[in-house]
Amino acid sequence: MITFINILILLVIPFIMIGIIKKTKAFWAGRKGASIFQPVYDFIRLMNKETICGETTSFIFKLAPLISFAAILFASLFVPLADGKSIIEMPFAFIIFAYTMALGKFFSLISALDTGSSFEGMGASREACFSTIVEPAFFIVLGSLTVLTHINSFGSLKYIMLNSGIYGYLIIALIAVTLFIMLLVEGCRVPVDDPATHLELTMIHEVMILDNSGVDLGLITWGSAIKMFLIESLIAAMIIPANISIIYSVPAFLAVIFILSVIIGTVESSMARFRMTHVFEFIFIMSVTALIVLTLVTYSIYGN
Amino acid sequence: MNMYFISLGLLLFGALISLTVKEEWKLKICSFFSAISTVLLLITSFNIIKSGKIAAKSFYLSSLFGDVNIVADSLSAFFIIVISLMSFLGVIYAAGYMKPYILKGRKISGHCFFLMMLIISMLMVVTVQNSLLFLVVWEIMSLSSFFLVIFEGDKKEVLSAGIKYMVYMHISVLLLICAFALLNIKTGSLNFSDFVYAVSQNKHFANVIFVLFFAGFGIKAGFAPFHTWLPEAHPAAPSHVSAIMSGVMIKTGIYGILRVLTILGMPTKFIAYTVLITALLSAMYGVLYAISQHDIKRLLAYHSIENIGIIGIGIGAGLLGVVYSNPMLAVLGFSGGIFHILNHSLFKELLFLSAGSVYTKTHTRDVELLGGLIKKMPYTAVLFIIASVAICGLPPFNGFISEFLIYGAIIIGLPAPNIFVFLMLIVSLAALALVGTMAVLCFTKASGVMFLGNPRSQAAKDVKEDVPPVMTVPMTILAILICLIGIFPQYFIKLITAHVSAILQGSMVEQIMNSVVNLTGSISLLCLIFIVIFITVFIFVSLMKKKPKEYSVWACGYDKPNNRMQYSASSYADLFISTLRVFFKRISHIKKPSEIFPKEAYYEMETEDIEEAYILKPLLKIDERFLAMFEKIQNGNMRHYILFGLIFLILSIIGLIYIG
Numbered sequence: 001m002i003t004f005i006n007i008l009i010l011l012v013i014p015f016i017m018i019g020i021i022k023k024t025k026a027f028w029a030g031r032k033g034a035s036i037f038q039p040v041y042d043f044i045r046l047m048n049k050e051t052i053c054g055e056t057t058s059f060i061f062k063l064a065p066l067i068s069f070a071a072i073l074f075a076s077l078f079v080p081l082a083d084g085k086s087i088i089e090m091p092f093a094f095i096i097f098a099y100t101m102a103l104g105k106f107f108s109l110i111s112a113l114d115t116g117s118s119f120e121g122m123g124a125s126r127e128a129c130f131s132t133i134v135e136p137a138f139f140i141v142l143g144s145l146t147v148l149t150h151i152n153s154f155g156s157l158k159y160i161m162l163n164s165g166i167y168g169y170l171i172i173a174l175i176a177v178t179l180f181i182m183l184l185v186e187g188c189r190v191p192v193d194d195p196a197t198h199l200e201l202t203m204i205h206e207v208m209i210l211d212n213s214g215v216d217l218g219l220i221t222w223g224s225a226i227k228m229f230l231i232e233s234l235i236a237a238m239i240i241p242a243n244i245s246i247i248y249s250v251p252a253f254l255a256v257i258f259i260l261s262v263i264i265g266t267v268e269s270s271m272a273r274f275r276m277t278h279v280f281e282f283i284f285i286m287s288v289t290a291l292i293v294l295t296l297v298t299y300s301i302y303g304n
Numbered sequence: 305m306n307m308y309f310i311s312l313g314l315l316l317f318g319a320l321i322s323l324t325v326k327e328e329w330k331l332k333i334c335s336f337f338s339a340i341s342t343v344l345l346l347i348t349s350f351n352i353i354k355s356g357k358i359a360a361k362s363f364y365l366s367s368l369f370g371d372v373n374i375v376a377d378s379l380s381a382f383f384i385i386v387i388s389l390m391s392f393l394g395v396i397y398a399a400g401y402m403k404p405y406i407l408k409g410r411k412i413s414g415h416c417f418f419l420m421m422l423i424i425s426m427l428m429v430v431t432v433q434n435s436l437l438f439l440v441v442w443e444i445m446s447l448s449s450f451f452l453v454i455f456e457g458d459k460k461e462v463l464s465a466g467i468k469y470m471v472y473m474h475i476s477v478l479l480l481i482c483a484f485a486l487l488n489i490k491t492g493s494l495n496f497s498d499f500v501y502a503v504s505q506n507k508h509f510a511n512v513i514f515v516l517f518f519a520g521f522g523i524k525a526g527f528a529p530f531h532t533w534l535p536e537a538h539p540a541a542p543s544h545v546s547a548i549m550s551g552v553m554i555k556t557g558i559y560g561i562l563r564v565l566t567i568l569g570m571p572t573k574f575i576a577y578t579v580l581i582t583a584l585l586s587a588m589y590g591v592l593y594a595i596s597q598h599d600i601k602r603l604l605a606y607h608s609i610e611n612i613g614i615i616g617i618g619i620g621a622g623l624l625g626v627v628y629s630n631p632m633l634a635v636l637g638f639s640g641g642i643f644h645i646l647n648h649s650l651f652k653e654l655l656f657l658s659a660g661s662v663y664t665k666t667h668t669r670d671v672e673l674l675g676g677l678i679k680k681m682p683y684t685a686v687l688f689i690i691a692s693v694a695i696c697g698l699p700p701f702n703g704f705i706s707e708f709l710i711y712g713a714i715i716i717g718l719p720a721p722n723i724f725v726f727l728m729l730i731v732s733l734a735a736l737a738l739v740g741t742m743a744v745l746c747f748t749k750a751s752g753v754m755f756l757g758n759p760r761s762q763a764a765k766d767v768k769e770d771v772p773p774v775m776t777v778p779m780t781i782l783a784i785l786i787c788l789i790g791i792f793p794q795y796f797i798k799l800i801t802a803h804v805s806a807i808l809q810g811s812m813v814e815q816i817m818n819s820v821v822n823l824t825g826s827i828s829l830l831c832l833i834f835i836v837i838f839i840t841v842f843i844f845v846s847l848m849k850k851k852p853k854e855y856s857v858w859a860c861g862y863d864k865p866n867n868r869m870q871y872s873a874s875s876y877a878d879l880f881i882s883t884l885r886v887f888f889k890r891i892s893h894i895k896k897p898s899e900i901f902p903k904e905a906y907y908e909m910e911t912e913d914i915e916e917a918y919i920l921k922p923l924l925k926i927d928e929r930f931l932a933m934f935e936k937i938q939n940g941n942m943r944h945y946i947l948f949g950l951i952f953l954i955l956s957i958i959g960l961i962y963i964g
Contacts, residue, residue: 050850054857056758058678060689062852066845070838077833088833090826095711096699098737100834103698106744110689113752113871116676117857121871124752128745129880132738139737143730147718200860210858215849219841280883294730302723 002246006081013254014225015039017232017261021189024265039225046218054211056116064111065216069223071104072230079230080154080237082253083246093153094142098135101186104223105131112208119200123207126276130192130204133283134185137290141178144290144297157234158242167296172238174289174296179235181286183264187228190268192279202273232260305359307348308376308384308431311341312424319420323413327406330416331399338395338423345388345427349381353802365437370494373433378802379566382642383430383559385799390552390649391423393778397657398544400774401664415455415542421448422548429556433496435484439477445556446473449549453541465540472523472533479520480560483513496567504569514575517564518582525557527616528586531609532916535593538605539669543660546601550608551653555645558615562642565623566807576623580728583616584735591742592887595749595877596911599669600659603750604652607695610739611648615641617732618710625717626808628725633717634808635816640709642800647694647702647789654691654782658684661771661779662754666763671873673761674754680767685755687779692747694786697740700831702789705797705824711736712823742880749876758867791831793824874909881911889917 019036026033053061078093080086090096109128112120145156148163148171160175161168184192188205200207209220236256240249274282318337322330352359360375376384398419402412425445432438450473454466488494490509491502503510523530534554538546561579565571590609597603618641625634661684662677663669678685694701714733720726759765770776789796801821805813859865881888889912897905937948 047848051852052855053852055854056676056857058685058756060678060756066841067838070834070841073837073841074830074834088830090830091823092708092712092715095708095715096827096830099698099704099708099740102696102741102744103693106693106696106698106748109744109748110752110756113748113876114678114756115857116757116867116870118859118865118869118871121752121876124748125871125876125879128741128748128876129883132741132745132880135737135741136734140730140734143715143718143733146715147726150719152715214852215845219845298723298726302726 002083002085003087005250006083006087009082009254010076010226010229012040013257014222014229015043017229017257018225020258020261021265021268024262025269028266028269039221043218043222046221047215049214051214051216052211054115054117057111057114057211060107061111061114061211062216064107064114065212065219065223067107068104069219071100071107072223072226075100075104076226076230078154079233080157081233082250084158084237084240084242084249084253086154089153089155091152094139097154098138101227102131102135108208108220111212115211117211119207120210122201123204126204127208130185130279130283133280133287134182137178137286138182140287140290140294141175144294145175147301148297154234154237157238158240160238161241164297164300167300171293171296174293175238176235178286178289178293179231179238180260180263181283181289183228183231183235183260184267185283185286186231187224187264189228189264191271191274191282194273197273202276229257232257235260305348305361305374305376307344308359308374308427309361311344311348311388312427314341314344315420315424315427319417319424322416322420327412330412331395331402334416334420335392335396335399338392338420342388342392345384348376349384349388352376352381353378353799356802365434369434369436371434372437373495373497374431375433376431378806379559379562380430382646382799382803383555384427386555386646386649387423387426387430387552390653391426391548393781394544394548394551394653394657395419395423397547397660397775397778398542400772401542401544401660404664414451418448418451419545419548422452422553426553426556430559435488435494435496439481439484442480442556443477445553446470446477449545449553452545453537453549455542455545456540462540465536469533469537472530476520476523476530479516479523483516483520486513486516496563499567500569503567507572510568511572511574514564514568515578518561518578521557521560521564522582523557524554525561525612526554526586526609527557527582527612528589528609529915529919531586531590532913532920534608535597535602535605535913538608538656539599539601543601543656543663546605547653547656547660550605550656551649554608554612555649558612558619558645561619562807565619571623571626573627576620576627577728579616579623580620580732583613583620584732585613586610586616587613587739588735589613591739591746592884593911593913595742595746596881596888596890598671598873598910600662600671600750600754601656601669603671603746604655604659607655607743607746608648608652610743611644611652611695614707614710614736614739615644615648617641617736618644618706618713621710621713621717621729621732624725624728625713628721630717631808631810631812631816633713635804635813635820636709636713636716638804638807639797639800639817639820640706640711640713642803643709643797644703644706646796646799647706647786650782650786650789651691651694651701651703654687654779654786655695657775657779657782658688658691661775664771664775665767668761668763671750671753674759674764675757675761675867675870676755676759676764677767678755681755681770683770683776684779685751687776687783688755689751690783690786692751694790696743696747698744699827700787700790700834702786702793704790705793705827707736707740708827709820709824745877745880749873753873753876757870760867760870760872791835792828794821794828797821797824887914888912889914 016036018039023033023036075097077088078086078097109124112124146152149156149159160171164171193204197203236253240252314337318334322333358377362373365372425441428441450470456462487499491498526534587610590606594603594606618637622634622637625637694703697703697707714729717729801817805817891910893908895906
């Protein structure tokens with residue numbers, strides 16, 4: 001039953017999450033904004049549209065969105081969802097998560113290069129480059145948590161408080177910051193990237209998918225929404241206390257997702273995109289917070 | 305064991321026969337004999353691994369060598385499988401690759417002979433347990449590979465790369481001689497089995513011996529900072545030779561290190577840290593420089609350094625597990641490290657072979673001149689992309705399995721007994737993640753720029769068809785193995801379980817080993833789930849999708865984009881490299897456009913190895929200056945030479961009297 005709810009949440013909520021972000025942005029801009037179900041309608045519209053491919057593209061271009069989407073779906077099996085448990089429990093789950101995500105990224109990068117366009121390679125280059133900073137920080141955080149909680153999967157996120165005493169809140173806050181920056185980078189949100197921009201030279205993710213259309217584009221938008229949703233779920237897993245019954249945990253989970261989406265919308269409305277050189281500095285904040293987490297964990301274990 | 309000798313004999317026989325037949329038949333003969341011996345060797349090795357028995361033969365060679373032990377234990381058997389299979393596929397590929405050279409009238413007898421000698425010597429290196437004979441076969445291996453590297457020795461850069469390789473190999477062999485000599489002085493024996501006792505008594509002696517061996521074997525394996533021969537020798541050699549060298553030969557260095565570890569018995573902390581730190585350095589250094597390369601074979605050579613580093617991280621983690629008696633860490637670390645040897649040789653060989661296929665068709669190794677080859681050479685392109693995904697360690701291919709085991713080792717070991725181990729392991733964890741993502745950057749660049757997009761030069765445009773089956777078949781076999789190991793690792797991991805249990809020798813090891821096998825079993829299940837998800841998505845999309853229409857690619861409203869306007873390999877890597885510019889020495893050649901109607905203008909950028917530029921070259925300069933002082937001795941005057949000889953004789957007599 002709960003698995004079924006989880007799968008339903010996994011497939012549907014990402015759209016609504018994007019809808020909420022857009023609604024929040026509209027609210028801050030003083031507009032009425034589209035319905036929060038608009039992304040669902042967009043998706044259905046894209047699914048019915050015909051697909052157009054560049055003349056230079058090969059079958060990689062047609063296959064890549066499918067592989068990326070399948071990879072994201074697969075990765076989502078390991079993330080703790082509404083009941084605080086993932087669909088498949090597995091030791092070292094975060095490695096499988098990161099590596100399947102990377103598989104999806106690999107194919108979206110080469111599909112961008114497959115168009116032979118003068119712009120798409122630029123986006124691919126940026127995306128590849130930024131993930132080299134994101135991944136180590138992510139691994140340092142989860143590695144530290146493994147030591148803290150003696151759980152070597154995402155389950156460790158739930159037990160930070162139990163094991164770290166007074167540092168608990170600080171560690172949770174820092175990890176939340178780290179994951180939130182990761183969310184902005186992976187989800188291509190302001191201030192890293194602007195999903196609504198119309199200038200190819202400044203885009204990151206959007207420029208990679210300039211030539212995708214129809215079903216492919218639908219899958220890509222769905223996939224990147226799920227990706228954002230998964231990172232939000234990681235933050236949620238950390239905040240919602242462990243061992244509460246499903247009746248409370250599902251609404252709590254949805255509430256956290258809602259709040260995080262509102263925060264993203266607010267950040268997007270209150271900031272401008274960074275210049276490309278500053279994006280690096282921004283992402284490096286993630287490494288710094290990850291290292292602080294590491295220091296705190298090290299101190300709390302080996303300090304005495 | 306007899307089958308092992310028979311197959312060595314067959315290989316030697318094949319080498320000799322190939323000298324006598326016509327040029328076109330040489331490589332076919334070699335392939336034939338190599339095929340038979342590979343079958344025999346595979347049967348022997350599987351038997352050894354399955355039964356867990358050690359096959360050994362001992363005979364008296366001469367008074368100099370003493371008793372020679374030829375031993376094939378589980379470690380040797382594993383290496384024999386890797387060596388025989390990879391070299392066999394390499395030899396078949398060679399039959400297609402060398403054809404254009406034969407048609408041009410190039411003689412290849414030497415090449416065939418040394419190719420077979422290389423295979424024989426590699427097979428002997430992993431079984432001989434007599435130090436003197438080991439050095440002999442080691443030297444045969446280095447020399448025969450040197451002759452293979454300088455196949456196109458009429459080109460100056462090939463020759464200089466070959467000589468560089470030769471010099472490095474002799475530094476390596478010098479260190480090994482020192483180490484074996486020290487052991488011989490201590491024990492009076494040449495046999496590996498006699499060394500065990502002598503070394504285990506004295507910790508400092510063990511450390512000294514290990515450093516000598518590690519440096520010696522490390523040069524062969526290509527650990528940074530002993531790696532600079534790799535990026536020179538691999539591009540210079542013909543592709544199947546680089547494939548065999550990078551896929552198999554450098555692994556004999558790892559074999560040496562593993563063998564020495566079994567001799568040393570209980571490793572010291574110093575040894576564990578040395579291996580781990582060197583490995584981390586190699587992994588980072590290799591991939592960092594790979595990103596900046598435009599020559600595909602240089603790029604792959606740097607990736608060999610990276611992967612040797614990953615193997616080393618596994619072994620280093622395993623050693624830490626032994627030192628701090630954490631059996632789970634030890635088992636996972638060693639399993640991951642040793643399993644990565646097999647995996648790396650598979651995908652690296654495939655990458656080199658497909659790079660070779662591209663080279664035969666386009667005659668260039670510069671990725672900036674390629675592009676769009678997937679339409680002309682679909683097989684090669686798909687195989688290259690499979691190997692690229694595998695080398696990045698992404699599921700569902702084989703690279704993921706071994707990297708996953710190494711990650712698992714590190715994470716299991718993280719709740720460490722003291723802060724240094726903890727920090728060391730967490731640094732390794734972050735480094736592996738960093739190396740993985742950088743590999744993704746590097747291989748999206750390589751596969752994207754070489755095979756996808758539009759052709760960037762006339763050479764790439766002129767390609768008509770894919771390479772012949774004689775070249776694609778060995779590549780396909782490699783790709784199938786890559787997929788099989790990726791999806792069903794639980795059957796292949798058994799190749800190494802015997803050895804890992806043998807080196808660790810604990811009561812719990814068997815049990816932990818079983819749990820590792822189960823872990824790989826569950827990965828296999830996950831891979832199948834992934835494939836099912838993919839197929840579901842695929843069916844879903846093919847139902848939804850109408851037949852796609854083709855239009856020109858969006859170029860920001862510009863109507864006539866040409867192929868030169870594509871994103872190039874340099875620009876793809878530039879954002880990353882210029883962010884980390886402190887680690888590179890970049891040399892740019894610029895010719896700016898001038899006059900009113902500018903004619904020629906270019907901008908070229910190359911990256912020099914920082915170790916070569918700032919450490920080796922200055923050192924060589926000092927060395928040159930020092931040696932120049934002795935120029936006076938060589939003055940061409942015969943009487944002086946006789947005088948020198950006399951002085952030497954007198955000194956040696958005095959020395960002898962003094963000692964005796």
